[in-house]
Amino acid sequence: MFRTEIPEYVKSILFRLKTAGFDSYLVGGCVRDSVMGAVPHDYDIATPASPEAVEACFNDLHVIETGLKHGTVTVVSRGHPVEITTFRSDGEYLDNRRPEHVTFVSDLETDLSRRDFTVNALAYSPDSGIVDLFGGTEDIKAGIIRCVGDPETRFREDGLRILRALRFASRLGFTVDDATDAAIHKCSRLLDNISAERIFSELGGILTGSAAERILTDYSDIMFRIMPELEPMSRTTQNNPHHMYDVWTHTVKSVGAAEPDRILRLAMLFHDCGKPACKTTDDDGIDHFRGHPEVSGRIARVILNRLKSDNRTKDEVLFLVEHHDIQFSPKDNRLKKFIAETGEERFGRLLEVKHADLKARSEYSREVSLPELQRIEGIFREMKASGTCIQVKDLAVNGRDLIKLGVPEGKAVGLMLAQLLDMVVAGEIQNDREQLLAKTRHLSGKFTEM
Numbered sequence: 001m002f003r004t005e006i007p008e009y010v011k012s013i014l015f016r017l018k019t020a021g022f023d024s025y026l027v028g029g030c031v032r033d034s035v036m037g038a039v040p041h042d043y044d045i046a047t048p049a050s051p052e053a054v055e056a057c058f059n060d061l062h063v064i065e066t067g068l069k070h071g072t073v074t075v076v077s078r079g080h081p082v083e084i085t086t087f088r089s090d091g092e093y094l095d096n097r098r099p100e101h102v103t104f105v106s107d108l109e110t111d112l113s114r115r116d117f118t119v120n121a122l123a124y125s126p127d128s129g130i131v132d133l134f135g136g137t138e139d140i141k142a143g144i145i146r147c148v149g150d151p152e153t154r155f156r157e158d159g160l161r162i163l164r165a166l167r168f169a170s171r172l173g174f175t176v177d178d179a180t181d182a183a184i185h186k187c188s189r190l191l192d193n194i195s196a197e198r199i200f201s202e203l204g205g206i207l208t209g210s211a212a213e214r215i216l217t218d219y220s221d222i223m224f225r226i227m228p229e230l231e232p233m234s235r236t237t238q239n240n241p242h243h244m245y246d247v248w249t250h251t252v253k254s255v256g257a258a259e260p261d262r263i264l265r266l267a268m269l270f271h272d273c274g275k276p277a278c279k280t281t282d283d284d285g286i287d288h289f290r291g292h293p294e295v296s297g298r299i300a301r302v303i304l305n306r307l308k309s310d311n312r313t314k315d316e317v318l319f320l321v322e323h324h325d326i327q328f329s330p331k332d333n334r335l336k337k338f339i340a341e342t343g344e345e346r347f348g349r350l351l352e353v354k355h356a357d358l359k360a361r362s363e364y365s366r367e368v369s370l371p372e373l374q375r376i377e378g379i380f381r382e383m384k385a386s387g388t389c390i391q392v393k394d395l396a397v398n399g400r401d402l403i404k405l406g407v408p409e410g411k412a413v414g415l416m417l418a419q420l421l422d423m424v425v426a427g428e429i430q431n432d433r434e435q436l437l438a439k440t441r442h443l444s445g446k447f448t449e450m
């Protein structure tokens with residue numbers, strides 16, 4: 001049953017195509033989501049009309065030739081883009097990636113049979129209701145990801161489907177049907193031919209799903225196929241009071257313990273990957289991993305570069321990985337400065353990393369480390385409340401103000417700003433223009449004397 005209301009801007013497209021003689025259908029994710037009772041994030045339409053016929057049908061609207069070769073045009077209906085794709089069967093897949101060419105067909109059945117999973121091979125139209133040729137509704141009810149047709153054949157056509165299966169299983173909390181599961185493990189090397197960008201995009205989806213922990217556990221071989229650098233974690237035990245799991249198990253649990261945010265979960269995935277290389281065992285048989293955050297950062301950088309991560313993601317993830325183990329004793333007066341320099345958003349994330357890390361450790365470790373983490377959180381909260389969680393750029397004065405007061409141009413300006421910031425962060429003065437100028441006058445007396 002299609003359980004959510006179809007928006008008018010979609011209905012009007014279906015209606016116009018039908019009036020032109022083309023019985024068209026909603027297909028793919030929107031039907032799946034609606035059957036599950038979730039509001040679809042977009043609507044895809046499949047039609048027997050050729051791309052040219054679709055364009056002619058909507059010549060009064062903004063039409064974008066999205067993927068004409070594959071039969072897709074986008075029609076902007078009342079401000080919303082809707083993809084309309086001609087029924088097609090996919091030609092030969094020469095490189096396990098994309099069909100070399102597609103053939104347009106006139107029947108819905110052929111179009112549905114080329115789709116990856118039964119839950120994605122559903123169609124709906126107001127006239128026909130749900131069209132379910134492969135048992136997709138049953139599989140939704142049972143929570144199963146199952147290939148349409150023979151799984152191995154389907155993965156050989158397009159290796160990316162292996163990761164798509166895991167992404168849908170992770171996001172929807174579904175299990176993978178036995179035959180599909182066996183083919184995933186058997187065909188993992190097909191992933192070697194898939195482009196880095198597509199892999200990275202699916203990895204993000206897998207990590208942010210509600211069942212990420214289970215998927216990473218059950219499909220570690222797939223993760224190690226796309227990121228071989230992570231494999232040694234699964235062979236690295238941690239005999240010390242802080243841990244009760246091997247490094248990979250701890251990693252997977254920490255991913256599950258973090259909020260489903262892509263950057264946060266990527267950081268958890270990589271935070272300990274340098275441990276295998278850093279492991280030493282002392283005379284008492286206790287394992288140590290000195291310097292591992294830095295090594296983890298180096299390995300994570302290699303992986304993120306290879307997977308063609310965007311720079312922002314890479315910077316954020318690497319910062320978190322490199323700093324995940326940073327400690328501040330109660331006497332350490334660098335804490336406030338570090339928080340201010342790091343900035344509110346990043347530092348907030350770092351605390352989330354530390355919490356997730358701790359949740360995946362031994363009870364002993366949680367007992368000894370949680371109070372310290374809570375103390376730091378308290379200081380962070382206070383700084384946010386008092387407005388002292390700031391960086392140089394947030395100061396109520398800038399370099400030009402200082403130069404006007406006689407601070408010599410050049411290095412001295414930066415030093416003075418840093419000194420003012422330290423005092424504001426430490427709560428000695430407020431981030432108030434007059435106070436800062438007065439302080440500068442006072443301190444720069446030293447410059448004029450020089």
Ligand code: ATP
Pocket residue numbers: 027028029030044114115116117120121158160161164
């Ligand atoms: P999402 O909610 O993530 O957008 P979706 O099911 O809409 O999920 P898309 O990647 O947008 O996923 O693809 C739309 C539809 O196209 C899928 O539901 C599926 O029927 C089909 N499809 C997409 N990629 C493939 C593929 N690699 N192989 C076979 N069918 C595919």
Ligand code: MG
Pocket residue numbers: 029042
């Ligand atoms: Mg979609």
